[in-house]
């Protein structure tokens with residue numbers, strides 16, 4: 001098995017460990033006083049975590065030259081979507097018993113739900129267009145432009161998290177700072193590109 005295949009298998013299995021632990025703890029009644037809330041919160045944090053890990057690929061690749069990392073980005077992005085989907089399912093079924101009127105009422109009454117929904121629905125077209133066939137169909141440029149929606153989904157995820165926590169803003173702040181660095185690096189390297197090009201042209 002070549003390294004990339006081995007690493008992909010490793011990432012695939014390890015990314016499922018949090019879910020396996022959640023199911024295990026649910027089975028043995030170890031999810032605490034409010035298992036539904038624990039499940040929703042855990043899957044929410046995992047969604048945001050995988051989004052940030054996915055967004056870290058490009059800066060790490062550019063800064064350290066770890067070009068191979070790009071081979072794992074699709075799987076990491078799909079895991080962000082997967083945990084986001086579990087988050088939505090846990091909320092819709094376990095919390096709202098799949099009552100569309102209750103969900104609609106909640107979107108209205110609790111704005112953080114609307115923000116979460118928006119973040120999730122931004123992830124849907126990204127998941128749908130993650131296949132090689134879709135990249136070919138869209139064309140690399142359009143695909144890359146569409147996948148910038150990941151930035152908006154992550155920003156909305158942090159805002160959603162911030163709106164939920166009452167006083168203890170430590171974790172939303174931490175996620176927000178990491179996201180700011182990952183997006184800040186992109187803005188910085190985008191500004192650097194023309195300068196580098198100019199410098200190269202001048203030396204030629």
Ligand code: HEM
Nearest residue numbers: 040041044045047048084088091116117119120157161164
């Ligand atoms: C699909 C739409 C979504 C709905 C309906 C939703 C709903 C919720 C609810 C009800 C909570 C728990 C609030 C509480 O305990 O008081 C929550 C927590 C959370 N959600 Fe979402 N969410 C959605 C999408 C997202 C997305 C896309 C992300 C990430 C990008 C996300 C990240 C989080 C985080 C980090 C938490 C907080 C966990 C904690 O308090 O420890 N959610 N969400």
